[in-house]
Amino acid sequence: MVQVQPSVSEEKIALLKDxxxxxxxxxxxxxxxxxxxxxxxAFSCAEIFAVLYYDILNLREGEPDWPAxxxxxxxxxxxxxxxxxxxxxxxxxxxxxxxEYTRLGNPLGDHPxxxxxxxxxxxxxxxxxxxxxxxxxxxxxxxxPQPFDVYVLLGDGEQAEGQVWEAAMAASHHxxxxxxxxxxxNQYSLDGRTDxxxxxxxxxxxxxxxGWEVHEVDGHDxxxxxxxxxxxxxxxxxxxxxxxxxxxxxxxxxxxxxxFGWHLGWLDEQDEADVMKELExxx
Amino acid sequence: MxxxxxxxxxxxxxxxxxxxxxxxxxxxxxxxxxxxxAELTEQGHPIVVGTADLKYSNGLVxxxxxxxxxxxxxxxxxxxxxxxxxxxxxxxxxxxxATFASFLALLCAEQMRTDTAYTNLPVRMVGHHTGxxxxxxxxxxxxxxxxSITRSIANLTVLAPxxxxxxxxxxxxxVDVQGPIYFRIGRGRDxxxxxxxxxxxxxxxxxxxxxxxxxxxxxxxxxxVHPSLEAAKVLRSEGRSVGVIDMHTIKPFDSEAVAxxxxxxxxxxxxxxxxxxxxxxxxxxxxLAETVNSPRLFRHGIPDEYAPVGPPTHLYAHYRLDAAxxxxxxxxxxx
Numbered sequence: 001m002v003q004v005q006p007s008v009s010e011e012k013i014a015l016l017k018d019x020x021x022x023x024x025x026x027x028x029x030x031x032x033x034x035x036x037x038x039x040x041x042a043f044s045c046a047e048i049f050a051v052l053y054y055d056i057l058n059l060r061e062g063e064p065d066w067p068a069x070x071x072x073x074x075x076x077x078x079x080x081x082x083x084x085x086x087x088x089x090x091x092x093x094x095x096x097x098x099x100e101y102t103r104l105g106n107p108l109g110d111h112p113x114x115x116x117x118x119x120x121x122x123x124x125x126x127x128x129x130x131x132x133x134x135x136x137x138x139x140x141x142x143x144x145p146q147p148f149d150v151y152v153l154l155g156d157g158e159q160a161e162g163q164v165w166e167a168a169m170a171a172s173h174h175x176x177x178x179x180x181x182x183x184x185x186n187q188y189s190l191d192g193r194t195d196x197x198x199x200x201x202x203x204x205x206x207x208x209x210x211g212w213e214v215h216e217v218d219g220h221d222x223x224x225x226x227x228x229x230x231x232x233x234x235x236x237x238x239x240x241x242x243x244x245x246x247x248x249x250x251x252x253x254x255x256x257x258x259x260f261g262w263h264l265g266w267l268d269e270q271d272e273a274d275v276m277k278e279l280e281x282x283x
Numbered sequence: 284m285x286x287x288x289x290x291x292x293x294x295x296x297x298x299x300x301x302x303x304x305x306x307x308x309x310x311x312x313x314x315x316x317x318x319x320x321a322e323l324t325e326q327g328h329p330i331v332v333g334t335a336d337l338k339y340s341n342g343l344v345x346x347x348x349x350x351x352x353x354x355x356x357x358x359x360x361x362x363x364x365x366x367x368x369x370x371x372x373x374x375x376x377x378x379x380x381a382t383f384a385s386f387l388a389l390l391c392a393e394q395m396r397t398d399t400a401y402t403n404l405p406v407r408m409v410g411h412h413t414g415x416x417x418x419x420x421x422x423x424x425x426x427x428x429x430x431s432i433t434r435s436i437a438n439l440t441v442l443a444p445x446x447x448x449x450x451x452x453x454x455x456x457x458v459d460v461q462g463p464i465y466f467r468i469g470r471g472r473d474x475x476x477x478x479x480x481x482x483x484x485x486x487x488x489x490x491x492x493x494x495x496x497x498x499x500x501x502x503x504x505x506x507x508v509h510p511s512l513e514a515a516k517v518l519r520s521e522g523r524s525v526g527v528i529d530m531h532t533i534k535p536f537d538s539e540a541v542a543x544x545x546x547x548x549x550x551x552x553x554x555x556x557x558x559x560x561x562x563x564x565x566x567x568x569x570x571l572a573e574t575v576n577s578p579r580l581f582r583h584g585i586p587d588e589y590a591p592v593g594p595p596t597h598l599y600a601h602y603r604l605d606a607a608x609x610x611x612x613x614x615x616x617x618x
Contacts, residue, residue, distance in 0.1 A: 067375075113401075114373075114402055115401075115402060115403060121373070122369075122370070122373060122402070123397070123398075123401055123402050125397070126393060126397050129366045129394065129397065129398055130366075132362070132363045132364075132365075132366030132367045132370070132394075132398075133366045133367065133369055133370035133373075133398060134370060135363070135367045135370060136366065136367030136368060136369060136370025136371040136372075136373075136374075136378070137370040137371070137373060137374055138370075139355065139367070139370075139371060140370060140371045140373070140374030140375070140376055141374065143329070143331070143374070143375075143376060144374055144375070163360075163362050163363055163366070166360035166362060166363035167360075167363050167366075167367070169358070169360070170357060170358065170360060170363055170367070173358070174355070
């Protein structure tokens with residue numbers, strides 16, 4: 001049961017909305033350097049990133065390797081472009097590094113590399129792996145001097161990977177309660193609607209059947225997201241937990257929301273100016 | 284007769300109650316694996332051990348009984364196990380995970396590459412029953428491609444012990460290796476090649492030379508070291524000068540030991556329980572191709588085909604990978 005938590009303060013709401021906007025505007029800026037990138041995939045999880053990094057995760061500024069930190073893994077590694085600016089904001093990496101995103105020798109690629117980017121808790125890019133990795137980390141926490149939680153942000157297209165369900169089975173079998181998966185249910189993968197490609201529904205029932213505690217939430221409502229994730233973080237857990245966050249692919253940019261092809265793309269100068277104007281008006 | 288071993292020790296059930304436990308009793312290599320890991324755990328090394336529903340086949344049941352809190356049963360989900368091992372390693376642990384080599388190196392090739400090697404984490408992956416040691420279980424259970432796959436993965440150390448004593452020496456020598464390691468081991472019943480004393484100066488990456496061969500040097504790895512040494516004895520008794528190199532480390536490869544053969548041996552014969560493409564023979568060929576005055580090279584192993592079913596010893600005879608077969612191949616090649 002979700003416990004009633006104190007409501008989220010006005011200042012916090014403003015901060016979370018601002019940071020979600022920051023994820024989107026920085027994504028536009030960085031993808032422009034690379035000349036191609038995952039705009040829409042990062043936009044759908046901008047609020048999830050904001051709430052995790054500015055309310056939920058137990059982190060220490062400037063200490064990306066603090067052993068007791070909560071971990072955040074990206075199953076959907078292609079959203080890293082939205083995560084990097086937040087890592088810089090936390091003082092884990094120099095802000096100037098962002099300016100050379102994806103250029104030869106820069107540590108920041110489309111998919112994150114833990115050996116090069118401080119604050120990236122695990123490398124990603126091959127869908128389906130990181131829930132298993134998170135399971136290992138969560139079990140590893142049992143042997144660590146200080147406990148921590150492991151959050152894994154999964155794509156909804158990623159749910160078609162068999163390894164996700166291997167990890168899901170094992171996590172509930174082993175009673176791993178410090179593993180929290182968040183599914184960015186933005187309805188689309190590269191070739192179209194997920195449910196036209198390889199039907200996921202009833203997704204919540206699947207996770208329930210695999211022995212997980214399941215929650216559903218509007219993934220763009222920072223208040224609802226914060227309240228839910230706080231209740232999970234502070235509540236008593238008896239199972240691994242999954243949050244199905246219902247989101248909109250390309251959220252924040254009208255034409256990206258209505259045209260699915262923006263999973264991967266690039267904006268020319270005029271479009272980019274229009275997009276920035278629209279994003280700036282969001283908050 | 285019962286197959287439920289969950290409530291009692293699998294080991295010690297003598298008397299023919301269950302065939303697998305009898306087989307395990309004979310598998311000294313697997314006792315060594317569990318015992319050495321238990322020894323390291325006892326010393327305080329941050330070891331955890333996992334398997335994918337094969338704890339009786341690889342003997343890790345022995346470790347599990349001793350350290351149940353450090354043993355993770357993943358069930359039949361090998362890819363999940365390898366990725367989870369990487370996650371475990373990222374928290375400061377040294378996970379040892381084991382399954383059949385055919386599943387580890389082929390099914391989990393990408394998890395090995397992306398999650399353990401790209402990240403350069405200290406994951407220990409034991410691929411057992413490699414080559415054709417699972418004889419009549421068929422191609423799905425044979426691993427004749429694992430060296431080819433693993434040695435092309437950057438950051439990954441690839442080891443193939445010849446016998447239980449060498450497996451123990453390798454485990455001890457590998458404790459401080461930062462990156463991931465793939466151990467290629469047989470069915471745990473390889474005949475003894477070394478005593479512990481023989482291996483007192485064992486070092487990863489440094490091949491072991493058994494005599495100089497003016498006429499022929501056999502370079503063998505893993506399960507093929509013992510029959511190669513036996514074959515060398517026979518050939519010597521026929522008046523030929525034959526040496527054997529035990530190439531226990533496939534990566535990083537001891538190129539110096541191979542290059543040093545130039546001018547010192549008449550020919551080189553590589554012997555491996557692996558497809559002749561991409562494994563030990565290929566590694567030796569790569570070195571000799573760049574060596575001045577390179578000796579003639581002959582590669583011997585499993586041809587580029589799927590092996591028939593049959594008991595392992597019969598397959599070794601079929602492919603001339605037993606001592607008599609290796610000696611015969613050497614005679615043919617030397618003329």
